[in-house]
Amino acid sequence: METVSSWRSHHGTQGVYSHGSEATGTEMVFSVFVPDHEPGARLPVVWYLSGLTCTHANVMEKGEYRAACAELGLIFVAPDTSPRGEGVADDPAYDMGQGAGFYVDATEAPWASHFRMRSYVEDELPAVVAAHFPADMDRQAITGHSMGGHGALTIGLRNPERFRGVSAFAPIVAPSQVPWGEKALAGYLGRDRAKWRDYDAVALIEDGARVPEILVDQGEADAFLAEQLRPALLRGACEAAGIDLTLRMQPGYDHSYYFISTFMADHLRWHAERLRG
């Protein structure tokens, strides 16, 4: 792992790091904020998965998480959203290929060789974080935005023993049922919809995946709300499954980081309560 950049910020260290990934077969870049802490201390970790077109940098610049992480003693990790580079397949559209990995392990050509973001985020990067940062890997939580909200919900639901908190900002809750997800899952996984269910929060819940509670904030003025996000599908699945979903509809807020940054500290406080001790 190499340090690309490092800044002192909010009484901690905001770094950008790169490493050669076995999962994707590419160089991957991610960012980590570590608050100042007692020597030898291990801090809980909040994972933040980003949305379409984003890199590690969007939330690092616009997410306004550092003040709350410093106050609460949380490490904040933000991976990239896909493999990148000249040898990596891409699509001219913003919602497929580079910048749009959808946190799946692709099985279909031309994606299968590099687009293994599930393995990368679920297995490989946690090991890198555990090895290089003062992280208490027994205390992890996960959140994300839009496509990254989908990533947070699905990874959280598949790994309930690992994540004490699962939340999301404007997540794609049921990719199998919306255009963004249908395109991406068909492209990465093929036409057999049975294979999509592992990458669909609502389907995972229907199939028995359980976490005790989920926090979601959703802007009511989000242009993608009705067609792509459809939080009512998550509400229905959680009600049927007995999952305590707190779904907060936020009047006037859109899909941007002006929305995310507004509620970031709330989410971090919510996670911090669940990560104590």
Added chain:
Amino acid sequence: METVSSWRSHHGTQGVYSHGSEATGTEMVFSVFVPDHEPGARLPVVWYLSGLTCTHANVMEKGEYRAACAELGLIFVAPDTSPRGEGVADDPAYDMGQGAGFYVDATEAPWASHFRMRSYVEDELPAVVAAHFPADMDRQAITGHSMGGHGALTIGLRNPERFRGVSAFAPIVAPSQVPWGEKALAGYLGRDRAKWRDYDAVALIEDGARVPEILVDQGEADAFLAEQLRPALLRGACEAAGIDLTLRMQPGYDHSYYFISTFMADHLRWHAERLRG
């Protein structure tokens, strides 16, 4: 005045606006955050002047001011740093011309026709803000970063009756004595250094300008500290003049928005105390 963009954020409205400026003879863009407030209420205004290469957008995206402004009930205005556009003179260097107006009214060719940022920020834009926003223009404060810290200090010192608070992040405190300032002031105002004194905080204080107090944060790892910023010159001038300067040297912090955003809420709280009632 036209609204370019508007977002709901941090329980208020973050807008970007444009208007034809008489001072600069160009279309000018600025951003304003207005927290939610009681109908008919007038809120105090904090001006934020940006540094070299910046537009209204840098602090809007990275400055982390909205949470504190919403809590404290402050309007936050961020102008651009120069006139821009095809008919506007420019220089290939980043520290002269477009993006580098230095908050002066230029007198020298080719700058004099458009580079009138002093008149724009001191006179014209306040009238626009007063006309279009719920601003209490009897309660104003001013801050800024680097070149914009220079702007905040000089505009504050020239208008002590208008600004109840004057602060800065890593300001150029004595442009007449450092390379950035010598180049810009010679270019915009000509070689007669007597004419530069109105645009130099240390010289203004030496010439009798007074404010009761100034707050400055300065990163100790700032690459521009020793050559361009030189806060000791401001300390000396304030001591000689009896101005209560709080100069906080911040170990490890550099010149970036990772530094500014760390101390933004502190500055806003400091201003809010002075803007009460």
